Amino acid sequence: MADNAIAASGTRTIPRYHRRRAIRHVVAQVLWQILLIAISAVMLIPFVWLLSTSLKVRGTEFTFPPVWIPRPAVWSNYTTALFKSGLPFPRFFLNTAIITLANMVGVLFAASLAGFGFARMRFPLRDKLFVLVLSTMLLPDIVTTIPSYLLFRLLHWIDTFLPLIVPTFLGGGAFNIFLFRQFFMGIPLELDDAARIDGAGTLQIYLQVILPVSRPVLISVSILTFLGNWNAFMGPLIYLNSFEKMTLAVGLRAFQGLRGSEWNQMMAASAVTMVPVLVVFFAAQRYFIQGIVTSGFGGR
Amino acid sequence: MGSQALVAAMRSARSRSTSAARRREAIEGFLCILPWCIGFIAFTAGPMIASLYLSLTNYEILRPISFIALGNFAKAGRDALFAKSLYNTAFYSFLYVPLHLATALATALILNVKTKGIGVYRTIFYVPSIMPAVANAFLWMWIFNPEYGLANAFLNIFGLPPQKWLFDEALAKPSFVIMGLWGLGSSMIIFLAGLQGVDINLYEAAAIDGANWWTKFWGITLPMITPIIFFNLTIGIINSFQVFTTAFIATGGGPNNATLFYVLYIYQQGFLFAKMGYASALAWVLFVIVLIITLIQFATAGRWVYYEVERKA
Numbered sequence: 137m138a139d140n141a142i143a144a145s146g147t148r149t150i151p152r153y154h155r156r157r158a159i160r161h162v163v164a165q166v167l168w169q170i171l172l173i174a175i176s177a178v179m180l181i182p183f184v185w186l187l188s189t190s191l192k193v194r195g196t197e198f199t200f201p202p203v204w205i206p207r208p209a210v211w212s213n214y215t216t217a218l219f220k221s222g223l224p225f226p227r228f229f230l231n232t233a234i235i236t237l238a239n240m241v242g243v244l245f246a247a248s249l250a251g252f253g254f255a256r257m258r259f260p261l262r263d264k265l266f267v268l269v270l271s272t273m274l275l276p277d278i279v280t281t282i283p284s285y286l287l288f289r290l291l292h293w294i295d296t297f298l299p300l301i302v303p304t305f306l307g308g309g310a311f312n313i314f315l316f317r318q319f320f321m322g323i324p325l326e327l328d329d330a331a332r333i334d335g336a337g338t339l340q341i342y343l344q345v346i347l348p349v350s351r352p353v354l355i356s357v358s359i360l361t362f363l364g365n366w367n368a369f370m371g372p373l374i375y376l377n378s379f380e381k382m383t384l385a386v387g388l389r390a391f392q393g394l395r396g397s398e399w400n401q402m403m404a405a406s407a408v409t410m411v412p413v414l415v416v417f418f419a420a421q422r423y424f425i426q427g428i429v430t431s432g433f434g435g436r
Numbered sequence: 437m438g439s440q441a442l443v444a445a446m447r448s449a450r451s452r453s454t455s456a457a458r459r460r461e462a463i464e465g466f467l468c469i470l471p472w473c474i475g476f477i478a479f480t481a482g483p484m485i486a487s488l489y490l491s492l493t494n495y496e497i498l499r500p501i502s503f504i505a506l507g508n509f510a511k512a513g514r515d516a517l518f519a520k521s522l523y524n525t526a527f528y529s530f531l532y533v534p535l536h537l538a539t540a541l542a543t544a545l546i547l548n549v550k551t552k553g554i555g556v557y558r559t560i561f562y563v564p565s566i567m568p569a570v571a572n573a574f575l576w577m578w579i580f581n582p583e584y585g586l587a588n589a590f591l592n593i594f595g596l597p598p599q600k601w602l603f604d605e606a607l608a609k610p611s612f613v614i615m616g617l618w619g620l621g622s623s624m625i626i627f628l629a630g631l632q633g634v635d636i637n638l639y640e641a642a643a644i645d646g647a648n649w650w651t652k653f654w655g656i657t658l659p660m661i662t663p664i665i666f667f668n669l670t671i672g673i674i675n676s677f678q679v680f681t682t683a684f685i686a687t688g689g690g691p692n693n694a695t696l697f698y699v700l701y702i703y704q705q706g707f708l709f710a711k712m713g714y715a716s717a718l719a720w721v722l723f724v725i726v727l728i729i730t731l732i733q734f735a736t737a738g739r740w741v742y743y744e745v746e747r748k749a
Contacts, residue, residue, distance in 0.1 A: 168546075171546060172547075175557075176557055182576075182579060182618065200589065202586060252468055258458075258462065259462035262465065273671075274727070275484075282715055283484075283716070287483070306478065307479070363566050369570060370681065374707060385569070385570045399584075403574070406572075
């Protein structure tokens with residue numbers, strides 16, 4: 137497919153005598169770059185606008201047409217938003233981190249184990265059960281949300297992290313199971329057989345043979361889980377109601393209630409919740425793209 | 437003695453013919469998926485049955501529960517907001533999903549070349565799609581601000597009059613579509629993976645036959661990625677029918693219920709007014725609608741989705 141834009145591929149050697157073709161090639165290359173830059177601008181302008189607004193002195197964000205460069209740039213908006221709003225933002229961060237990390241552990245345990253079972257063990261109904269796993273992806277969450285809420289209420293789990301963590305340890309998400317299964321199926325079965333001859337049991341094969349060679353899928357599932365939980369809203373909204381327990385997403389909504397008309401602080405608070413996502417993405421970007429490609433398709 | 441054990445181990449490993457070894461493997465296999473099975477019963481199948489039962493009651497948490505058969509569904513039939521929220525959701529979905537797929541595929545095609553800085557461009561196109569939903573909603577509320585927003589500044593460049601966007605009954609849903617399109621990266625990256633999986637030999641053969649870019653796109657690229665289009669379409673519709681957070685934060689359903697999307701309405705009924713019975717009935721209506729749409733998609737897939745035979749292996 138690399139040559140789809142024969143036009144845009146610069147790596148090809150072009151015969152000297154085809155000068156006109158070479159020129160056309162360069163022109164196409166330049167036009168392609170212009171197109172890429174134009175779309176990048178559309179994608180980036182909202183971020184620039186966010187950053188610009190977040191640095192403006194209170195009240196100066198209300199100008200039309202907008203002023204892009206904040207003068208002066210007040211970084212103190214960030215500390216004001218985080219520490220002087222009356223909301224425990226550090227606590228929100230901590231809560232979000234705890235829930236996110238616990239979910240990552242849960243997914244890596246439950247989804248990889250299920251994926252291992254579906255990919256490398258033989259048992260009755262295996263393929264039918266796998267179809268059932270996949271079909272749960274088609275179920276709108278809201279159908280199970282209401283009875284689940286009632287169940288957790290019965291268990292006195294409301295306003296604790298348990299409803300947001302325990303279910304993950306029991307399943308780990310259909311899509312993650314799918315990703316693990318696809319990856320594990322690509323590992324030669326001879327590895328298992330060799331280990332069995334050496335006297336290894338199934339658990340040892342899972343832990344000492346399969347998992348060590350599965351770094352790409354472990355990392356890409358971790359990132360997907362991180363993103364899903366860091367950004368989750370409806371679950372925390374329903375299950376957490378005291379400030380001490382809230383996550384960033386729900387805390388931000390409370391912040392909106394207090395500072396909804398101070399857009400410089402609203403943007404500063406938004407930017408702060410975006411930063412960890414960007415850091416994780418850039419740190420693990422290579423594995424992320426790789427994981428999506430190896431699985432055929434990636435997360436939502 | 438030792439060698440006997442080894443032979444036995446080898447036999448069970450290689451042929452796995454002994455019924456004891458098979459039974460053992462089956463048990464261990466079940467153990468692997470046991471956590472999922474428990475979770476499925478406790479948090480999917482169980483709640484679904486409970487939800488179905490609740491949908492036939494007038495359960496409101498603090499009041500005694502009573503069975504009202506199909507009363508909730510009859511009530512939905514008379515409920516103007518039920519119809520409105522369903523219309524809003526369908527409107528949004530049928531506008532958003534095709535636009536989202538088309539722009540995601542177009543950008544994936546644009547990114548599927550070897551040119552300078554392509555990795556950076558891919559990252560830039562992708563990153564908006566992973567932004568936290570609440571922060572995202574704040575940002576776009578500010579962009580769509582009727583007085584000082586960027587959207588109106590953009591219109592202003594072309595001498596167009598300012599709009600009220602999220603505060604305009606007619607423009608509110610299209611505004612959500614624009615907001616959603618900024619996150620096209622999620623589908624784009626999947627398309628891109630699909631495009632890179634297409635066999636290069638096909639293009640080379642077509643090039644020898646003198647095919648141009650357009651012919652190659654219609655004759656090779658598009659047919660080869662139909663499974664990816666199908667996946668993105670199915671997931672895209674299911675997700676767009678569940679749009680919630682951005683509307684909850686940005687408009688709360690307004691103006692005049694123009695962005696009262698279906699799940700938002702269920703949330704209001706269930707968690708604001710504690711009408712758990714009615715909310716469960718509404719949730720089941722959504723489930724049935726999504727199920728029907730999905731089944732239609734799967735039923736018609738055979739006509740346009742291309743599957744390589746070898747993929748089965």
